[in-house]
Amino acid sequence: MLPMLPAMITNSLEAAVAERSQGREEPAVMVRGLRKAYGAVQAVDGIDLTVRRGEVLAVLGPNGAGKTTTVEILEGHRSADAGEVQVLGFDPALRERAFRERIGIVLQEGGLDPAITVREAIELYSAAYPRPRDAREVIDLVGLDGKADARAETLSGGQRRRLDLALGIAGDPDLIFLDEPTTGFDPAARRQSWELISSLRSLGKTILLTTHYMDEAQQLADRVVVIARGRVIAEGTPDSLGRDGHAVVSFRLPDFHDGLPLPSAARVERETASFTTTTPTRDLAPVLAWAAGRGMELENLTVARPSLEDVYLQLTEETR
Ligand SMILES: Nc1ncnc2c1ncn2[C@@H]1O[C@H](COP(=O)(O)OP(=O)(O)OP(=O)(O)O)[C@@H](O)[C@H]1O
Numbered sequence: 001m002l003p004m005l006p007a008m009i010t011n012s013l014e015a016a017v018a019e020r021s022q023g024r025e026e027p028a029v030m031v032r033g034l035r036k037a038y039g040a041v042q043a044v045d046g047i048d049l050t051v052r053r054g055e056v057l058a059v060l061g062p063n064g065a066g067k068t069t070t071v072e073i074l075e076g077h078r079s080a081d082a083g084e085v086q087v088l089g090f091d092p093a094l095r096e097r098a099f100r101e102r103i104g105i106v107l108q109e110g111g112l113d114p115a116i117t118v119r120e121a122i123e124l125y126s127a128a129y130p131r132p133r134d135a136r137e138v139i140d141l142v143g144l145d146g147k148a149d150a151r152a153e154t155l156s157g158g159q160r161r162r163l164d165l166a167l168g169i170a171g172d173p174d175l176i177f178l179d180e181p182t183t184g185f186d187p188a189a190r191r192q193s194w195e196l197i198s199s200l201r202s203l204g205k206t207i208l209l210t211t212h213y214m215d216e217a218q219q220l221a222d223r224v225v226v227i228a229r230g231r232v233i234a235e236g237t238p239d240s241l242g243r244d245g246h247a248v249v250s251f252r253l254p255d256f257h258d259g260l261p262l263p264s265a266a267r268v269e270r271e272t273a274s275f276t277t278t279t280p281t282r283d284l285a286p287v288l289a290w291a292a293g294r295g296m297e298l299e300n301l302t303v304a305r306p307s308l309e310d311v312y313l314q315l316t317e318e319t320r
């Protein structure tokens with residue numbers, strides 16, 4: 001607050017600050033009507049996409065949905081057939097140096113010289129950037145300490161992927177494209193890279209990532225976009241996407257349950273009663289009153305919202 005200024009000015013200042021913090025300034029990535037075909041295959045079929053500055057956007061979708069094609073167009077690695085594309089205000093197709101200096105890339109399949117060492121690869125990539133991170137710091141950040149002098153060909157699959165991630169962040173870019181960054185990682189490495197991605201986000205970096213791991217999207221993304229057959233089929237926050245307020249209630253049916261006021265939609269399978277409802281409180285109240293009145297504990301009682309994975313599978317069902 002700025003109490004000495006007239007209300008009109010402070011209001012507009014506060015609005016401007018709020019606007020910035022809500023990312024309503026010019027987006028980092030803006031795509032309209034993007035199309036790309038490979039021969040008869042329409043890989044991208046009219047995609048609109050916005051990535052706000054400072055956010056983590058996760059692009060989800062089945063194999064062959066067009067994720068990598070879209071990301072490669074945004075990186076300037078592939079040309080579009082049609083559509084409007086702006087990345088940090090640049091047209092990526094021009095591959096201007098000023099553009100390349102501000103983006104970092106982790107390709108789905110990196111193509112490194114097998115004889116190069118970890119440190120050499122990082123230094124080589126860093127050289128293209130005006131203010132790169134220190135190579136030792138990068139090696140540390142991706143958990144490759146002890147492997148600095150190892151040749152790429154001697155790394156395990158997961159270690160190779162860590163090196164790919166290292167190359168994506170080595171130049172300390174503003175916008176980072178991560179195409180399935182944690183595929184092949186062991187669970188600890190995945191958690192470690194989530195921390196790395198979160199810390200990049202808190203430094204104000206913008207991140208566009210693709211992933212097949214719903215827990216990764218749930219954990220990292222401010223927003224998710226689901227694409228299938230080259231089109232956006234849904235978008236929203238990980239918590240709100242495709243959820244229309246339904247919850248699934250379930251509990252173990254007590255041995256003696258004569259008179260238990262189960263809602264009519266309830267099904268009983270293997271001694272477990274369950275029902276889907278938008279009003280779990282109202283539907284459960286008589287059940288709980290019945291059980292409590294008998295001094296009975298309902299075993300395994302849960303009220304669960306569909307997970308991002310449930311929602312994703314439902315959304316993409318008809319496209320598989
Ligand atoms: N270089 C290429 N030449 C011909 N067809 C291609 C090429 N690259 C991709 N395709 C086709 O374009 C479609 C989209 O592929 P893309 O790699 O963009 O999918 P994706 O969503 O990244 O899939 P995944 O989850 O498997 O990585 C697929 O049908 C694929 O076979």
Ligand SMILES: [Mg+2]
Pocket residue numbers: 067068069108179
């Ligand atoms: Mg891909």
